[in-house]
Amino acid sequence: MLKTLSTRVSAVAIAATTALISTASVIAQPMNPSVDGRYEDLVQTIYCPQAEPEYGSFNEYGYWEGGEYICNDQYAEAGYWVYDSPNWYIWNYDNYLDDAAFDDATTAYGSYSDLAQVLTCYEDVDAYGDYYDYGYWQGGSWCGEYGSEGYWVYVYPDWYIWNYEN
Structure with missing residues (x-):
């Protein structure tokens, strides 16, 4: 009986380990390069x-x-x-940039149009708060990325950079 119990416990342990390993490999998979169609x-x-x-x-x-x-x-x-x-x-x-359904705040309430770029920068909330209409900037390195020339609006955590002032 002890041998039978030991065999059953070993079988359960092997099954649990196999399930854990196969689940871990799925969890460890990186996102797909298209970021789920973005x-x-x-x-x-x-x-x-x-x-x-x-x-x-x-x-x-x-x-x-x-x-x-x-x-x-x-x-x-x-x-x-x-x-x-x-x-x-x-x-x-x-596709995130091409989506026309933007909050009014992102366009500075209709002040800007033709979205050029969205640049995520969580740390700018300390300097600019939850909302800030910076206006025109010639572009350059910002928050570890290249920011386009245009009209910049910060709506935490993203900068929305627009081509035209309306």
Whole structure:
């Protein structure tokens, strides 16, 4: 009887361990590079395992204008960059930016139009509060990303950058 009980406990332990391992591998899977359809129209894939120490195993970098890229000395296309180790995926469209259903605050209550970029920057809440209409800025490095030229509106946690003042 002791041998039978030991065999049953071992079988249960093996089944539980197998379930845990298979669940852990699913949980550890990174997001897909299109971020569940947020990005569309793949323009380029760049194999670059050496980017992982800087960007982690998954990173939605945002828009980059393209140019020479140090990874494998490749020319990189302009687009929305997503790193899913070991590859960079460069997409033509960000459906989040193309969505016309924006809160009135994001346009500074109708002051701006033609969205150019959304840049997430949680830490700017300390300087700008939950809402701030910064106005025009020529663009540049901001919050670890490249921010487009345009009219900037902060609605926590995102900067909405617009092409035109109405």
